[in-house]
Amino acid sequence: SRLRVPYRIKVRDLRKLIADDKQLPFESLRLILQGGALHDSKNGEDVYIKLADGVRPKAPPKHIRTGYDDEEEEDDLKFQPPETASGWKWRLFCILHDKLKLPDIVL
Numbered sequence: 001s002r003l004r005v006p007y008r009i010k011v012r013d014l015r016k017l018i019a020d021d022k023q024l025p026f027e028s029l030r031l032i033l034q035g036g037a038l039h040d041s042k043n044g045e046d047v048y049i050k051l052a053d054g055v056r057p058k059a060p061p062k063h064i065r066t067g068y069d070d071e072e073e074e075d076d077l078k079f080q081p082p083e084t085a086s087g088w089k090w091r092l093f094c095i096l097h098d099k100l101k102l103p104d105i106v107l
Contacts, residue, residue, distance in 0.1 A: 011047045012040040079104040 003017055011031065015038075019026040031038040033049065041047055081093045096102045 005051060008048050008050050010040075011038045011049055014038075014049070015040070 003021060005014060005017060015029050015031055016026055018024070018031070019029045038049065039047055079093075079097070081089055085093075097104075
């Protein structure tokens, strides 16, 4: 989403705008800019930031995004023999996994 904000804005005001726009709790919302946390005040004085026009933040980490599917991660953790594996290795894998029911972590 996009928000129109002044070129120079207090961190507290920016946090309030974002919280209101996304219906998030203002008290627990933390802002990160270029890898560093933005604090509302420093030495008792309000902190201002300057934003360039058209600044786009990086996407949040995958585990924080809405709609993250835990099954995707589980699929990544399952053992898969490489496609270049020979026929006997595939058969061995099928026997160990399907017949003997060995867990993926063992394989």
